[in-house]
Amino acid sequence: MNCPRSLTEDGIETQLGVNHMGHFLLTNLLLDKLKASAPSRIITLCDSAYHKGVINAVDLNSETEYDGNKAYLQSKLANMLFTEKLSRDLEGSGVTVNSVDPGTVDTQLLRHTSFNKSIISSIFVKPFMWPFIKSARQGGQAVVYAALDPNLEKVTGKCLKYKAEAKIAPVALDTKMSEWLWIVSSTWTDTENRKDKIS
Numbered sequence: 001m002n003c004p005r006s007l008t009e010d011g012i013e014t015q016l017g018v019n020h021m022g023h024f025l026l027t028n029l030l031l032d033k034l035k036a037s038a039p040s041r042i043i044t045l046c047d048s049a050y051h052k053g054v055i056n057a058v059d060l061n062s063e064t065e066y067d068g069n070k071a072y073l074q075s076k077l078a079n080m081l082f083t084e085k086l087s088r089d090l091e092g093s094g095v096t097v098n099s100v101d102p103g104t105v106d107t108q109l110l111r112h113t114s115f116n117k118s119i120i121s122s123i124f125v126k127p128f129m130w131p132f133i134k135s136a137r138q139g140g141q142a143v144v145y146a147a148l149d150p151n152l153e154k155v156t157g158k159c160l161k162y163k164a165e166a167k168i169a170p171v172a173l174d175t176k177m178s179e180w181l182w183i184v185s186s187t188w189t190d191t192e193n194r195k196d197k198i199s
Contacts, residue, residue, distance in 0.1 A: 002068040012188060013062045019075035024082055025189040029198060031095075038094025039153055042086065043146045044079045046099040046159060051169035053077030055177055060184065080159070080172035081181050087157035088175075096156035100146045101166060102139035 001015070008017035027042055034040040053073035056062070062071050080099060087097035146152060146160050159166045186192065 001072050004068065005062065005066040010188070013071055015068075015071045015075045016061065016078065019072070020078035020082065021185060021189055023079070024185045025191055025194065027086070028191045029195060034095050035093055040095050041147055042095060042097040043143060044083045044099045045143070046079050046101050047076045048101050048161070048166070049073060050076040050080050051171055053171070055081070055181060057180065077171060078181060080168070081174065081178040082185070084157060084168070084172055085175070085178040085182055091156065096152070096154065098146055098152070098156060099159045100142050101159060101161040102142040103162065104133050106133050106135055
């Protein structure tokens with residue numbers, strides 16, 4: 001989150017590569033197994049701030065200009081677009097696809113943010129936030145719930161927050177953008193060739 005610009009081994013901007021492309025590739029490589037073992041579930045982690053994200057179709061890899069926060073929000077919106085498209089594509093297959101927002105969890109995610117480095121926030125803001133911050137174990141429970149709760153066996157295309165359904169922002173329901181992003185993600189991750197190699 002909001003880290004200095006760097007690239008993955010494949011030349012993809014790190015936040016986009018780690019938060020979206022890697023998950024896109026892994027999910028697609030496992031898709032046949034997931035279908036064969038249905039009912040099965042695919043869960044992506046989202047951040048409620050995804051609605052502030054914009055997919056920069058002209059400079060997706062942030063080569064012309066880089067803003068760590070914008071790149072992070074773009075990657076989290078990409079998660080949501082991926083979830084929504086895949087849930088539509090897999091409808092009726094027995095494989096459900098949902099996103100989970102675990103809320104604010106006490107991890108090292110904020111280590112690169114100006115908020116985390118600010119002395120003022122350390123003294124005046126953080127102490128008041130602690131009652132609302134979950135431990136890693138508590139944050140993980142949201143994912144466990146989405147993966148195992150019997151009542152969610154046929155629920156798909158939803159965003160779950162605190163074991164409840166959250167409204168999905170219109171920007172994540174843009175089917176034209178999700179189709180475009182899917183094609184780009186397939187190309188950048190060389191998904192089809194990698195699928196052939198493990199078949």
